[in-house]
Amino acid sequence: MFDSLNDFDRxxxxxxxxxxxxxxxxxxxxxxxxxxxxxxxEKYERMLSDIAAFKNLFATQCSKDFAVVPAFPFTFFGAKIKLPDDSVFTLDAGQVNTKDPLSVENVKKLYDYVKKWDENRDRDPNTNNIPPSSIIIMYVSGDYIENDGFTTGYAFGNELPYLIFLTNKASSDTFAHEVGHVLNYSNKNGPKDDPDPASPPDKPSHNKNEGNLMYKEAGHTITQAQCAQFSESKIILRSHL
Ligand SMILES: [Zn+2]
Structure with a gap:
């Protein structure tokens, strides 16, 4: 089931x-x-298959059970979200542009709103022992971010959660690739780049081998060095017991 949220009417x-x-x-x-x-x-097949593909990648290539788990039922936003300052954010890939300061400002407002809403859910006495989400994953309308991207991620300092946008063109490999960036970025021991990166100087966050999960166009091969580094992320929750 979807939860629904359109701030214009509820x-x-x-x-x-x-x-x-x-x-x-x-x-x-x-x-x-x-x-x-x-x-x-219709039945959120894409979201479910992204989750399943991610789990399968780690089970088969890192020999580990590891998963992205939606904390709550998927949330369904309205096309336009009215933010607390009365500005309106249209949830579309065209509104997301990391090179446009106004877009970055608007995305931050959207982020603050969603984060607050997510945290407020924990006030329910039935749910107050669960941690807040460490990643917000947003599937938006449109094909491209900044003309050619299928996805982009945001980190706001050391603040949790991280934020990932996925357009209609983003594949399950793209989903896992973006989560891979977040895992590297949140590494508790320091390295934020790929352990076997592209030749310097351009993109040390990406792998140099085509077909690799962290190649600039996401593939789905993961190396043992990547498995090891991913597992050092400080946002991984290990057990609730
Ligand atoms: Zn990337």
């Missing part, structure tokens, strides 16, 4: 929440949501 706090059960194996606790124009399938 208050977020009115919606009852039941968190999902957390698995006993390592996982990332995510807020997963979509805008109406996002092509996610």
């Amino acid at each position: 208050e977020a706090s009115d919606i009852p929440r039941r968190p999902h059960k957390r698995p006993s194996y390592p996982h990332l606790w995510a807020f997963m949501c979509a805008s109406p124009g996002a092509n996610i399938g």
Whole structure:
């Protein structure tokens, strides 16, 4: 089931929440949501298959159970979100541009709004023992971000959660690639780049081998060095027991 949220006609706090059960194996606790124009399938098949493909990648190549787990049922946003300062954000790839200061400012406002809403869900006495989400994953309408990208991620200092946008062109490999960036970026021991990066100087966050998960165009091969570095991320939750 989708939860729904359109701030034009209802208050977020009115919606009852039941968190999902957390698995006993390592996982990332995510807020997963979509805008109406996002092509996610009638029964959210795309979101479910992205989650399944990610788990499969780690099970087969890192020999580990590791998953992105939606903390709550998928959230369905309205096409336009009215933010607390009365500005309106249209949830579309065309509105996301890391090179445009106004877009960055608007994305930050959207982020603050979603983050606050996500945190407020934890006030329910039935849910107050669960951690806040460490990644917000937003499926938006449109094909391209900044003319040619299928995705982009944001980190706001050391603040959690991280934020990932996925357009209609983003594949399951893209989903895993973006989460890979977040895992590297949140490495507790320091390195934020790929352990076997592209030749300097351009993009040390990307792998140099085509077909690799962290190649600039996401493939799905993961090396043992990448598995090891990913597992050092400080946002991985290990057990709720
Ligand atoms: Zn990348």
